[in-house]
Amino acid sequence: MYFAGVDIGSTMTKVVLMDKSGNLLTTVKGPTGPEHRQLANEVMRQALEQASLQIDDISCIVATGYGRLNVPFADRQITELSCHARGVSSLFPNVRTAIDIGGQDAKCMKIDNGRLITFVMNDKCAAGTGRFLEMAATTLDIGLEDMGDISLKAIKKIQISNLCTIFAQQEVVALLSRGEKLDNILAGLHDALASRIAALARRLGIEPDLVITGGVAKNRGMVRAMRESLGCEIFVPEEPLLTGALGAAILAKEIYTKAVARGETLPAKSRQLEKATFFSSEHQ
Amino acid sequence: MSWFMGIDIGSAYSKGVIIKDQELVVSHIVISGANYRKSADAIRAELIKKVNLTQNDIVNTVATGFGADNVYFASRKASDIVCTARGVNNVFPQARTVIDVACQSTRVIRLSGEGKVVNFTVSEKCAGGSGRFVEVIANVLRINLSDFGPLAARSKTPITFNTGCAVFGESEAITRVSEGVPKEDIAAGVNKALANKISSLVKKLKLEEPCAICGGGALNIALVKTIESELNTTILVPAQPQFMTALGAAIIAITSAASE
Numbered sequence: 296m297y298f299a300g301v302d303i304g305s306t307m308t309k310v311v312l313m314d315k316s317g318n319l320l321t322t323v324k325g326p327t328g329p330e331h332r333q334l335a336n337e338v339m340r341q342a343l344e345q346a347s348l349q350i351d352d353i354s355c356i357v358a359t360g361y362g363r364l365n366v367p368f369a370d371r372q373i374t375e376l377s378c379h380a381r382g383v384s385s386l387f388p389n390v391r392t393a394i395d396i397g398g399q400d401a402k403c404m405k406i407d408n409g410r411l412i413t414f415v416m417n418d419k420c421a422a423g424t425g426r427f428l429e430m431a432a433t434t435l436d437i438g439l440e441d442m443g444d445i446s447l448k449a450i451k452k453i454q455i456s457n458l459c460t461i462f463a464q465q466e467v468v469a470l471l472s473r474g475e476k477l478d479n480i481l482a483g484l485h486d487a488l489a490s491r492i493a494a495l496a497r498r499l500g501i502e503p504d505l506v507i508t509g510g511v512a513k514n515r516g517m518v519r520a521m522r523e524s525l526g527c528e529i530f531v532p533e534e535p536l537l538t539g540a541l542g543a544a545i546l547a548k549e550i551y552t553k554a555v556a557r558g559e560t561l562p563a564k565s566r567q568l569e570k571a572t573f574f575s576s577e578h579q
Numbered sequence: 580m581s582w583f584m585g586i587d588i589g590s591a592y593s594k595g596v597i598i599k600d601q602e603l604v605v606s607h608i609v610i611s612g613a614n615y616r617k618s619a620d621a622i623r624a625e626l627i628k629k630v631n632l633t634q635n636d637i638v639n640t641v642a643t644g645f646g647a648d649n650v651y652f653a654s655r656k657a658s659d660i661v662c663t664a665r666g667v668n669n670v671f672p673q674a675r676t677v678i679d680v681a682c683q684s685t686r687v688i689r690l691s692g693e694g695k696v697v698n699f700t701v702s703e704k705c706a707g708g709s710g711r712f713v714e715v716i717a718n719v720l721r722i723n724l725s726d727f728g729p730l731a732a733r734s735k736t737p738i739t740f741n742t743g744c745a746v747f748g749e750s751e752a753i754t755r756v757s758e759g760v761p762k763e764d765i766a767a768g769v770n771k772a773l774a775n776k777i778s779s780l781v782k783k784l785k786l787e788e789p790c791a792i793c794g795g796g797a798l799n800i801a802l803v804k805t806i807e808s809e810l811n812t813t814i815l816v817p818a819q820p821q822f823m824t825a826l827g828a829a830i831i832a833i834t835s836a837a838s839e
Contacts, residue, residue: 399747420707420743458703460746
């Protein structure tokens with residue numbers, strides 16, 4: 296008996312395969328794919344291959360994330376908020392506040408005993424998401440994965456006065472031409488993003504333990520900036536990208552176990568790894 | 580002869596005018612660039628050259644805008660809100676509401692019957708609510724800014740953007756292009772999104788008619804039409820919308836020279 300969680304984010308697709316005891320068999324992260332974003336099935340295929348399983352060996356598959364609505368091989372779709380809450384709680388049982396910072400949104404969740412109580416999110420403005428740093432990395436021509444570490448070398452933080460991502464890029468160019476140092480500028484950029492996200496989280500009220508997930512949590516400079524902005528200890532999972540898929544796999548196991556306990560079986564469907572498309576059919 | 584000059588150093592473009600008897604005689608616009616002082620000099624040199632004057636013929640100069648401090652030859656600075664109000668009032672004395680669609684923000688100004696500023700509001704510095712959104716998408720569509728309005732005007736089925744953010748909007752436009760959506764529908768979609776933001780700013784201040792529009796955004800005629808239908812009103816568009824603030828500065832130069 297095996298279970299799968301598939302998290303189709305705007306940039307990355309994540310798959311977690313789990314056995315009936317809840318042990319992780321394999322995890323795969325891959326790009327969701329540009330423009331047409333049809334590579335979700337490819338990531339799933341890789342995960343199955345690594346675990347030497349067939350798609351029909353999986354008892355229940357839960358899809359989550361931005362692209363969850365049209366995953367042909369999934370049994371259920373569950374919002375990323377519920378999946379994140381569940382995934383984070385499995386790693387940090389005392390978590391009360393979770394902040395997920397992705398490439399195109401930021402979500403703050405209040406969690407009690409593994410259940411999502413309430414949340415706030417920003418998907419309206421790039422300035423409060425990982426996109427802010429992505430754009431800065433492009434402007435500064437540095438790797439996204441390097442910018443956090445460079446920011447940690449800063450002696451001072453240069454305050455970025457523009458909130459808007461686009462105008463902040465202009466400001467960064469102006470700062471460079473004025474001779475400001477890259478690490479100091481980066482520290483300012485991290486600080487700007489951290490304080491925006493902290494403001495979002497404060498709307499919810501922050502209670503410890505606080506966990507940060509999402510791709511941005513891999514950035515050490517960002518974790519430090521968040522710690523400073525929020526003024527409290529922050530926990531980061533080893534694999535901050537995977538909590539959504541992990542939660543989805545745990546929920547898949549629960550759904551299956553409950554169905555079996557009721558004497559039901561999940562509709563056995565012959566699954567095919569069709570291409571998962573990003574938009575539902577009405578857009579095509 | 581009494582010639583007066585107004586210089587408006589914006590974040591993207593610097594504008595200048597020379598007026599005579601409250602009438603706009605000549606105007607000039609340059610990209611602000613990194614050195615505002617140089618831009619101010621360039622504008623002055625070009626303006627006086629165009630009307631065959633010398634620097635000494637200009638009785639007084641007033642500076643305004645984001646970089647007004649750099650206009651070292653101006654006798655004083657004036658607030659851009661007041662200058663915009665003055666400039667538009669000069670062209671359209673009947674206007675009670677002025678919308679200024681600039682590159683970094685949009686401003687809405689309410690005027691009294693005498694053309695005085697009663698109230699105003701400025702949008703957040705958000706690219707999605709300013710002319711910058713148009714620039715970003717024009718770049719995606721690989722069209723000139725001046726072609727944007729006419730192109731958008733041809734659309735019968737504008738797309739609806741899922742976002743008000745110019746950064747997310749850029750990605751969305753790229754996706755739509757790859758899906759084969761016609762350029763004009765994307766351009767019209769941008770105007771729709773922008774008009775929506777601008778209209779809610781106007782409504783926040785309460786629209787009093789007649790309404791006039793200025794700033795670079797006013798050159799995008801399809802945008803003006805979209806705002807008109809959102810607000811259900813007819814909007815007055817000056818012949819040189821980008822120069823209204825500089826014109827206002829020049830008019831203030833007359834009164835400030837008289838009072839000295």
